[in-house]
Every structure is written in structure tokens, then in C-alpha cells.
Amino acid sequence: MTKPKPDGSNGEGPAAFNPLPEWLRNEGEAADVVLSSRVRLARNLAGHLFIVKATRKDRQRTLEVCRDTILHCSLAPHIAWYDLHAANPADRTLLVERHLISKQLAKGRAGGPGAAEDPRAVAIGLPDERLSIMVNEEDHLRIQTVRSGLSLAAAWKEIDAVDDRIEAGLEYAFSPRFGYLTACPTNVGTGLRMSVMLHLPGLRLTGDIDKVKRAAADMGLAVRGFYGEGSDAVGDLYQLSNQTTLGKSEASILHDMEHEIVPRIVEYERLSRRELITRRRVGVEDQVMRAWGLLTHARLLTTDEAMGALSLARLGILTGILKATGGAAIDVRTVNQLILLVQPAHLQRVVGRELDQEQRRVARATFVRGRVCTAS
């Protein structure tokens, strides 16, 4: 992925990526709680077999058709195209860590024999990485836009325009009765999934996080960790997304998420933070300052430890604890950025070479210390 590829990659390496992609900019509505808002559409091409039924040759053809359209319909200031079957594993992991592709797409189809060579790609809108389009994941196209803060309407507006431009060049599989047809029935209809990445350290510390999870489940929402299905909520980061797409209009899904459900969780988290700093001040100061002590002193850090401590540092900044106690002058953006840069593939990119797990723990601690100690 470091050089232009004869197979069609247009040569942008992840090294050229923005150090602070859109979803970590800490801007927009309720950015104290909502890191980012994401909208994705699942689309398939008419006249092409669904991925699960397609041969490798079929998938190669699908990929080529998609590439021709995506690269020539002005979707962003610049579109970087990566053939993932030609990419090295570290670069694929880097893209997963940036939330630009799914783990499934990184691995290739079902992770079976020859999965890594399965024809598949991602197109990314640069420089802000707001747009990414996975080709030959579960569906032929998985189009995603992301915005900082609570901004589902804007993300929806953007993806809707992208969707129209692509549809002008490709024919989607569509049924007048069911809507957009997708590989998995849960996506049929609008093919839409909206999600927000929430930072909920307050609710975790007050012990109310489980109530929120149960309430979300009752409303038909999925609550996942930072890296989606099956990942734990390390760093107090939770992805909240709608589950059903059939029988509900885009507008209704959008309205429920943006104006009803998420604002209620945001208020609940803010209330928890206020309660913590008024009624349980010493306890939360202790947690925040211990985390700060760890970030500034540890010589070995696992990813989860680093994310846990960064979460508390973020809480400390947003509640004024970290400044008030003379801990440090560090900003939320730096913390957000570190949440990404402590991930294994990013860390190796920063260091400039491959590292085993033990070396990563050393490098992570050194890197974090360098950033937060300069900041303080």
C-alpha cells in the first residue's frame, strides 16, 4: 500500500492519513459525550450475485465495476482506493483501527483458506476520512460517513448525496416491495444503520451504565464496544446503533436517534459527571489522578490499560479535575488522538517498525509519556 499498485490501488498509504480524522476532532453537538456519528448504507448491484453466492471471479468483476464508478463520480476532494487483497496485514489492521473498514473485510471472506486474497477494497475520502466505502464486504457496497459530535442529520445528508452519485453510475438491487436488497435480512429496506460513539465514564463510575444498556436494548438498539460486535467497552467507549431497517423510514430512524434517544443518554452522562464532581469528588479525583499518574509514569502499557487511563484523563479534562488539581494542561483532542495512536498498528506506524507484543507495551508507554508529559 506504500506505492501505486498495478492492480488498481491509487497509491495513497495510510501514512499519509490525517493525524486527527474527523471522528476524533471533538467538534460539534455534545462532543463531550458523543465522539462521533456514523451512517452507513448497505447496497448491492443488480445483475451481480450476492457475495455469499459469488465466485472469486464474480467478486473481482463486482470490484472493478464499483471502482470505476466510485473513482469517477467526485465523491470527495480526493478518493484513495485500497485493494485489500494486495495490502499487507499491518495496513489492513491500521484501517480497522481507524474504523475505515470492518474486521471482517480485513480478514477476507469468513477467514477461510485464501481469504486474504479475496478481491475486496475500500475507498476513502481524503483528507478528512469522513467517507469510506467498503467493497465486497457482506454486501457489494457498504457506504459510511462519519461526523464529529452528534451529527446524524448531517452525516445522513452527506451519505444520501454520495448514494445518489453512485446510483447514477450503477444499478442497485432494489425491490419495490422490500426496498434495497441486502445479504442479511436485518439490513433489507433502507439498508441504513446509524450509530454514535459514546464516551460514558460517568455512567460507569456511578454504576448506572447497565441501566443505560438495558434501556437501549429495550428500544431495539445495539450497544457494542469500541471495535464493534464482540469487543469490550474498553476506554468507556460504546457504539450505540439501530438494529432494524425494514418498515421504518430513514427520517424516523434519524429522528429517534438524534432527537430522542442519544440526547437522553447525553443528559444522563452529564448528570453523572456533575454528581461525581459534587458528591463524590475525592473518589473521582483519585481515579482521574491515578490514571494521570499511570500515563505519565508507566514504562509498560497494554492497549486496554492505556485506553482506560485515557478515558479517565478525558473525564478529568472535561470536568476540570485535571486542571484544577494541577495535574496537567492537556486538551481533549490530544487524548482523542492518543486513543487511536495507542492501538497496535498505529503504534507501529508511529515507531516505524514491526514490534512484538512486549515491545509494543514499552513503545506505547514511551510514546504516551512523551505526549502527555510535553503537554503538562
Place this chain on the structure above:
Amino acid sequence: MTKPKPDGSNGEGPAAFNPLPEWLRNEGEAADVVLSSRVRLARNLAGHLFIVKATRKDRQRTLEVCRDTILHCSLAPHIAWYDLHAANPADRTLLVERHLISKQLAKGRAGGPGAAEDPRAVAIGLPDERLSIMVNEEDHLRIQTVRSGLSLAAAWKEIDAVDDRIEAGLEYAFSPRFGYLTACPTNVGTGLRMSVMLHLPGLRLTGDIDKVKRAAADMGLAVRGFYGEGSDAVGDLYQLSNQTTLGKSEASILHDMEHEIVPRIVEYERLSRRELITRRRVGVEDQVMRAWGLLTHARLLTTDEAMGALSLARLGILTGILKATGGAAIDVRTVNQLILLVQPAHLQRVVGRELDQEQRRVARATFVRGRVCTAS
């Protein structure tokens, strides 16, 4: 204990005590590993019933006889006398924390009804607290001398002189066949127990501490925690003492401890520390610096947490890690002193008022931070 007592206390309050008693001065042979050396003699008065058989009136009489002798035979530059039945609980705990009296003496006989009023006392040699004499503990007299570092011979010489002076004024229970008679058969004979307080963080970190414990047990030595029987080895501090007193001469016990057993453990601990800083440097740096981060950042500290972190700080200073990594310029004496001052009764003495457990955790963190942050 703050004013002269009509009952015979001579009015020295623990507040007047030395901030750094002898056993924490970090002086003498092998002070990097051996905090202190202690020798104690168990003695009983002829013509007085053993404590377990004595009535309260008997014990009151024993106490008075002992006091008259102890206060008038020039045992130290100054002898402070405390009637523990007249002392408040906080002062009794303070004396336990300073290792001047046993928990058993603090509680009174078997902790039963009226135990607190049981006639019992301690005489302490000031200003260095090298000498202490418990009256009406398990035996009528438990005489103890303590020295910094590995210094059993000097402690023995000192206690032998004290013993002679007391014996000049009192008749001890002595059998030509068994030697000095004591309440518990394990003390019969010399009535002597020698012990050293060891700081063994290296052996704990290399995982070899259990080998040392087993070897010590095989040699008939008892290994106990910082506060004696039943206390855990918090702060990596271990008391090592001889178990049998019958059938072995003082000289033989002393020689074994001072010239054979303890030096071997000292070498083993030093070897572990060298191994840690050469072969497992990053790991031990990580431990030490995390501990330092905790001491300088936590807002709540339990006694055990504080002692654990102070132990690692002590290791960090002695191995050069704490200075080498720019952590802090703090000396071993300050750390030794903090090991004592973070104990509950000492902490309350420092703060100047009674505190509940939660308040103590706050006060402990604040106090420690003040000391180590000034030092750095």
C-alpha cells in the same frame, strides 16, 4: 498520656517521640536489606505468680515492683513510663505501630471483659527508642532492644547490660536446670528471641521469596509480616526470628543469625535486585515508576497500598532507578519514615485529630503527596 498521670505515668506523650526512631534510621550493616535488628528477653519475677495465674491485684503489685526498679536503675538517658490501662486507645495503637509494644499488650489480657483496665505498662528509652520494656505482657517483663541495620551483637550487648541492671534490683524466676522460667515453654531457657526486619522486594519480584520462607522454616526460624504473627508481608517487609530458646546458648543463636543466616538472605536479595535491573530492567522500572506515580497522584490511599508503593520506591532509590529515570530525588530515610507515618494512629497524630477510615485514606494520600512531591 498527654499529661503526667497520678497513677504513675511520667507524662511523656508519644507526640514527643523521635520522628525517626532508631530502627528506621537506615544505618549500619546491610541497611539496604536489613531495616533493623531486635533482641528481646522474657523474664519473670521470683515470688510473683505468672501472669496467667495472677489476679488483677497480683498484677498491680508486679507492675509497681517493676516500675520502681526500671525507673531507678539508669537504663537510658531518659525512661518514659506509660501505664497502658490509663492510656487512650489511639496512643496504645501508636505504640504498637512504633513496635514498642505488642498488639496483645495493647489489648490487655486476652482481650476479655475489663482487658483494657488490666494493669500493664511499657517503659521506653528516649530519645532513640532503642530500649522498651513491656510489663505484664505474657511474662512479667519483656525487654527489647533494637538497632538499625544488621546489628544483633550490639543489640545483644545492650540488652545484656540492661538485664543485669534490672536483675540487680529484682529477683528473676530462674531454674538451674531449665534457665529462665517463662509463661510459654518455647521461651524457657535463655528467654531470648532475636529477630531482624528485612525488606525483600527483589525476592518478591523475582518470585524467589517462597524459597527463602521455606528455607527459613527448615532452619527453625519464623517468618512473619511487618506487624508480627498473623500480619501479612505488606510493603515486602518480613520479620525473621529464632523459634527455640531452650538448649542453645545465646552466643550460638546470635552467631547463626548474624553471621550465617541473615547474610545469606541479604546476598540473595541483593542478587535479585541486580538481576532485576540487568535482565528485567523495563519490568522493574515499570513497577517502581507506577508506584511513584501512585504516591505522587493518588487522592485516596489505604495503608497497604501506601506501604506497597513505598516498598517499590525504596527499591527504586536503592537500585538507582528512581533517580536514573528522573523520577525524584527522595532518600531512603524519608521512605522509611513514611512507612511508619502512613499507619493509622501515626497519621491521626500527624493530622492532629481522629479520623474515620475514609478520612484517613484522604489524609494519607495528601500527606504522602506532600512529602514525596516536596522531595522531588
